[in-house]
Amino acid sequence: MRRQNGNYIYNQNGKKYLDLTMGWCVGNFGWNNLEIKTRVQKFDGPDYVSPDYIYKPWTELAQRLARVAPGRLKKSFRSTGGTESVELALQAAMRFTERSKIISLEDAYHGDSLAALSIGSPDLGKWYRNHLSAYRIKPPLDEQSAERVEKRLSKRDIAAVIMEPIICNRGVMIPDQVFMTMLQASCRKHGTLLIIDEVATGFWRTGKLFGTEHFDIEPDILCLGKAITGGFAPMGAMLATGEVAEALSEEDSYYSTYGRHPRSVEAALATLDYIERNEDFLKTNIREMGNYLVDQISTLNFKSSPTIRMKGLAIGVGFKDEDYGEKIVDHAKNKGLLISEGENGFSLFPALTIDRKAIDEAVDILQECV
Template sequence: MSEAKNSSAQQPLYEKYVNPQWVRLLDVLGMNVHYTSCLGSELFTDDGRRILDFNSGYCVHNVGHNHPGVVRAIKAELDRNGPAMLQGHVPELAGELAQRLCTQAGGRLSKAFFCSSGSEGVEAVIKFARANTKRAGILYAGGGFHGLTCGALSLMDNPFWTTEFGPLLPETQAVPFGDLGQLEKHLSSRKFAAFVIEPIQAEAGVLIPPPNYLEQAQSLCRRHGTLFVLDEVQTGMYRTGPFLAAHHFRVEPDMVILAKAISGGLIPSGAVLMSDAVYNSVYTSFKRSIIHTSTYSENSLSMRAGLATMDVLADGNLGERGARLGRQLREKLISRLSHYDMVKEIRGLGMMSGIEFRPPKKFRLRILFEAFSRIHPAMFGQVLVMRLFRDKAIYSQICGNNFMVLKVAPALVINESQLDEFVDAMEVIVDSMHASTGFWTEALGMARRVINVI
C-alpha cells in the first residue's frame, strides 16, 4: 500500500465501510489521531507527537510494537516461500511452538490446539471440556471477560456485552470471583464440565484472587470431576512475571487459553494448552483427527512469529524484568497518588496494574461526579483517559467491566524513564481532578459532546 493510501485522508472510507460509530467515539474523545509508526512502547503521529502506549493493545504487545526480532523472523518466513497454509501436511513449526509453550507452562499441559484468537480458544475449551467429561454445564467467574463469540459471551455476566445477542449457551453459570462456598455449591451438582476463570481478572478491574483461592478452587474442581481452566489471554506470556499467572498461585490447570501476545502482536494467533487426558478424549481416532480445527490456526507465519516472540521474551528475560519494573511502578504510584481522596487502591502483579478510583468525598465534586456518571457510567474514566492522551501524550484505557479502574499494562520492554513519565503525568491529572475547575470543566465539555452524538 502506498504512503498516500495509508493516510488519514482515507479515514472516510473506514467510516463509510467499516465502523462509523468507532470513528465518532474517537472523535469525541479527541483520540482520533493518525499513527505513522509504532516501536516498542512509543507511537508516532503524523502531527509530530510521540505517545507512550500504556495499553499495549490490551496485552498484545508484550515484546513491544514491531519488535525487530519478530519482524525479521516473519520476513524470513515469507522469503522462504514455504508451505504457509497447505492444510495437507504436518506443520513442523506448530510442533516446535507447541513444545516451547508446553515446556514453559509445565504441570499437566502437554498438548496444544492452535487457533487465531482468544475467543476461539474459549470455544475450543467449551467443546473439549464437554467431550472429556460428558457433561454440558460450564461454570465461570462473574465479572470476567472471555471474548465476544457466542460461546465466550455465554461465560460473561455483564449484560452490556450480552444484551440482544441471545439466546446464548444454556447451562452456563456465574459464581462470584473469590467465593469458594458458591463454587462448591455448584460443583457438587456434578453437572459442570469446566470452571473457566482468569487467574487475575483483567477487565474486571485487575482483580487479584484472595490468597489460596485458586489452589482451593482447583482442588474442589478435581473433587467434583470438573476441569479447571484458566483464561490467560491477558495474563499469559510473562505479562505478570512468570510465563503463566498460574505459576504465582501454584496451580496446575487442565487447560489454559493463550492468545494476544503469543505472536508478538503482529499475526493473529491463539492456543489452548491441555493435558494428554483432555486431548485424548477429543481426538480419539483417525476419523476424529481433524474433529476440531481452524483454517488459519497452524499457519507458518503465526507459528514463526510465535517462536520468535518466545525467543525475544526469553533472551531479554522480559518476564523477570517486567515483574521488577512493575513492582517499582506500583511503589512509585502508591507514594505519589495514594494520599488523594479519589484514589482507592493501586494493585497488580508484574506489568499489569490497576489504579482504582472512587467518588470524591467533597460535596461540590461529588455532585459533579454523580451528574457525569448519570450521563454515562464510563464518563469519569474516559475523561481521565482523554486528559492523559491529550495533555500528557499517554495512551491508556479503563477496564471494560469496571469503569473506575485505569488499567496500566505497557509493553514488557518499557524502560524506567518512560514509566516515570507515566507516574509524573498521573500525578498532574489526579491532582487536577481534586480541584474544582479544570478536569471537571473538561468533563462537562465532553458530556456535551457525548449528548450531541447519542
C-alpha cells in the same frame, strides 16, 4: 495509526502517544521489537499450509508451548486468536465431561463468539441467550466464594470452570491462593475441568511466564493468544492435558483454516526464542519497573485515595467514584498517554521492557490529569 516504536505509537498526523496499554497485553516485548521483527521479515517458508498437512514448525511450537506450560498440559491445538482458543476449550471440556454447563466469573470477558459472550459479562452479551453459563462466581475470590462454587459443582453437571488467573479484565483482580486451591480440589472432586484463560496474562505480563504459576494449581486446559506472537501476527492456542486431548476424536480435530499460519508460527517461535534469551532481564525489569510505577502512582494527587492492585506489570487503579477513572483515561489520551479503562478506574499494561524514563514521563502526564 502510522507507526510504533518501543513504548510509543504515532497516529496519522504524527502525534506521539506513550502507550501503557500495548494493544491490551499484545505488545509485551515493546513495539517494533527488532529481535522478533527481523525473524518475521526474513521468513522464507511456505505462504500457506493446509491444516490437513503436517507442518513441522507448528509441531515444534506445539511441543514447546506444552513444555513451558504449567502442570500436566501436553497437547496444543491451533487457533487464530484468543476467542477461538476459548471456544476450543469449552468444546473440549464438554466433549470430555459429556456435560454442557459452564461456570465463569461475574462480569468476565473471554472473547466475542456466542459461547464466549454467553459466559462473559451480561452487558456484552445482552442480545444473545445465555445458554452456557450455569453460575457466575461473585468476587471477592476468597474461601467463602470457593465454598459457594463447590456447592454448585456438587450437582455434577458442570463441564468446566473458566477464569483468568489474574483477572486483567476486571481491573487486575487477584484471587486468594485459598480460592484457587479449593477451586481446583472441587473441580477434581466433581469431575469438572478447570480452564485457565491466559490470553491476556500469558507471556510474562504478570511477572511469570503464565499467571497460573502464581498459584499452586494445574489447569486441565489453558487458553493462549495476544502476546504469543508479540503482536507480529494473529495467533492463539488451546493447551490440554493428555487425558482431555485423548478424549477428542478425529472428527473433533478442530480444523482451522488460518489456525497455524506459517508466518504466525514463525512469529510465535521468534517470540519464545526472545523470551528464552531475555528471561533474566524480563524477570528483573518487570519486578523493578512494576514496583517503581506503583510507587510513583501512589504519590499522585488523586481526588480520592485509590486502591492499587499489581501483579508484575499488570496494574489496576480503582476509585470509589466510578466515572473518575474514565475521565482520567480520556484526559490522558488528549495529553498523549494511552491507558486503559479498568474496573472503577484505569488499568496499565505497559511494555515489559519499559524503563524509568518512560515511567517518569507517564507519571508526569498522569499528574496533570488527576
